[in-house]
Amino acid sequence: MASHSEEPSTILEEIKALKAQKIDIDARISALESQLRDTSIAKQLPCNGSCPSISTVDSNLSNNRLPSDAIYRYSRHLLLPSFGVQGQSNLLKSSMLVVGAGGLGSPALLYLAACGVGRIGIVDHDVVELNNMHRQVIHTEAYIGKSKVESAAAACRSINSTIEVIEYREALRTSNALEIFSKYDLIIDATDNVPSRYMINDCCVVLKKPLVSGAALGLEGQLTVYNYKGGPCYRCLFPAPPPMTACQRCADSGVLGVVPGVIGTLQALEAIKIASDVGEPLSGRMLIFDALSGRIRVVKIRGQSPQCEACGEKSAFTPEKFRDFDYEKFTQFSLSTLNLISEDSRISCKEYNEKISNGEAHVLIDVRPAHHFDIISLPNSLNIPLSSLDSRLSEVSAALKEEEARKGVTGACIYTVCRRGNDSQRAVDLLHKHGFNSARTL
């Protein structure tokens, strides 16, 4: 009996070893195929913007006959009467580019890889950080400090080894966008800032690619499809960029992790509908998600605008114009810090620490919002958010008087502090205008 029971286990082990080898060999084959494809595409397309279809590369799929492993893997899709072999076959032949592997891109990529999109490109220049993990669910702790694209691509490949995943570990710029976009059927905007949104839209208009656009912030999300079968583009809706002060970011305003999760998942759904040619994509309509009230409303938005600067009748948005367009200037978007007040109205943390050690009379005003102050704050600081400082100046005067009485001196200074050093400058500016000339920012 002993020798008999040993035999099947040896066989099982050999099967296991062979399967492991097979995975390695498959991965190597897929890498070589993609290498071959890239070089042949590069030869075919010196620089023009036409899109190579995967069907020209993979003759197996051209007659809609799915290989048996695909029939098994996607069986639950194939069983759907409204999706079926045709829908799945379309999906396997499709190619999609996800710009941004963050809160929106994470769930979108997971579903796109799982459902069998033939070729997925991922663009991002960022690295994974611990404070991303609560919403950017494609990344794992092991990838902290590493490229988001590398992390997301590895996750996609581990979900589905039969698809092609192409990594672009670089920022999207007008100089590389046309070339990258031209290799894909549709684009998914999963970015987090205004200039990128205009740039992605314009590039999609120039190359005539549909754009699935999602956004999330705080407890709200928005979703729509632009530039699809004569529908509006982003510029039809928003011809002029919003003022910079209206553009809050997740890093400043916060976001509940599951909110971009919902919107990113819906982006994958819209992309799948377009690629498989099933259903009605959300073009000319916008989905607005309010997580707190649990409400989703779908509203009708304007159609394509004949006056649109990007896609309108008289538009001259050529590849050349696109390459030369300065999106940061157009949206007045800058990540650099504010420089509102002079050097002598500033104080370094080290200098401030010395003043504390010397017991110098002063009042420290923390101008962040109250819920930020609740997270952590400096000892003995007074929280007056910038938005209400104007109406609470009497509290500043009172605090100064109290401090002077306590220390038995006159001329106590005011110091302001905030998160990034912008609001504290605005506060000093405001305090100076109201005669608090001793005010300095940390």
Add this chain to the structure above:
Amino acid sequence: MQLTLEFGGGLELLCNSVKVHKVNVDLTDGEENLTMKRLLSWVRTNLIKERPEMFMKGDTVRPGVLVLVNDCDWELSGQLDTTLEEKDVIVFISTLHGG
């Protein structure tokens, strides 16, 4: 005239963080109907508590704000000239850019 006004995408912060406002806007003498233009100036006077420049620019909404009248983009109903009716729902929503 009874109207429901809703603010979203951060615009609610300009009106004490209240998203839904059931309001009563009366026609002034000589006015036959209420237009969006009139409603905007009413909102600015009666609901916006801070930074009005974050809501309006000139006599219309600032760039980046979508206006929906009964779940429909106001571009389709005549923008500032849109005529409002009893129990209409008007949504002001700032576009989001985060992700």
